[in-house]
Amino acid sequence: EDKVVQSPLSLVVHEGDTVTLNCSYEVTNFRSLLWYKQEKKAPTFLFMLTSSGIEKKSGRLSSILDKKELFSILNITATQTGDSAVYLCAVENWGINDMRFGAGTRLTVK
Amino acid sequence: GAGVSQSPSNKVTEKGKDVELRCDPISGHTALYWYRQSLGQGLEFLIYFQGNSAPDKSGLPSDRFSAERTGGSVSTLTIQRTQQEDSAVYLCASSLAGGSNTGELFFGEGSRLTVL
Numbered sequence: 001e002d003k004v005v006q007s008p009l010s011l012v013v014h015e016g017d018t019v020t021l022n023c024s025y026e027v028t029n030f031r032s033l034l035w036y037k038q039e040k041k042a043p044t045f046l047f048m049l050t051s052s053g054i055e056k057k058s059g060r061l062s063s064i065l066d067k068k069e070l071f072s073i074l075n076i077t078a079t080q081t082g083d084s085a086v087y088l089c090a091v092e093n094w095g096i097n098d099m100r101f102g103a104g105t106r107l108t109v110k
Numbered sequence: 111g112a113g114v115s116q117s118p119s120n121k122v123t124e125k126g127k128d129v130e131l132r133c134d135p136i137s138g139h140t141a142l143y144w145y146r147q148s149l150g151q152g153l154e155f156l157i158y159f160q161g162n163s164a165p166d167k168s169g170l171p172s173d174r175f176s177a178e179r180t181g182g183s184v185s186t187l188t189i190q191r192t193q194q195e196d197s198a199v200y201l202c203a204s205s206l207a208g209g210s211n212t213g214e215l216f217f218g219e220g221s222r223l224t225v226l
Binding site for chain 1: 114143150151153158199201214217218220
């Protein structure tokens, strides 16, 4: 059965800290891995990763994928209170185009 | 429309009643997804549509849940004989699917269902 596991489930940090969020997966026919940020209702897209070892970067956020070890990390440097949200990882399979989400990591920046 | 539209935004119903939730995806998006999110939890996959067909219904939690999509556009999720454990936010998302257009989902604001 396809599985997407995120860790930690929740994290509390102080402004200025750097955080690393983890996502590991087991899927039958990997196509892509995506990160989303959910603050209140609708998750918003952050990154899509398809190739190993290529870092995607947007401001203070960056992400990388390891297709051999089947995981991805999302890094946030110099955290701000506005980074407080649930960060969701999702994996897409080839062929049927479905997308499965992990349980999310709830980040609180104080 | 400009974004994914869901209705109603909030629904309170009594146990045993049927409810219908509606999703209007972004125009031209062929893929449509329904997810359920209980309080403090991640997104639970329910069903995926490619056009009007649903190649993956594996996430529907019971036979009280059904969904349809007509005209490759609007989708409705119907929950019959609602139970208290059905209380959750039901999120709809759409995407351009197939070929090189893949990945990013665009989410609606969700329908919050409360079953008393």
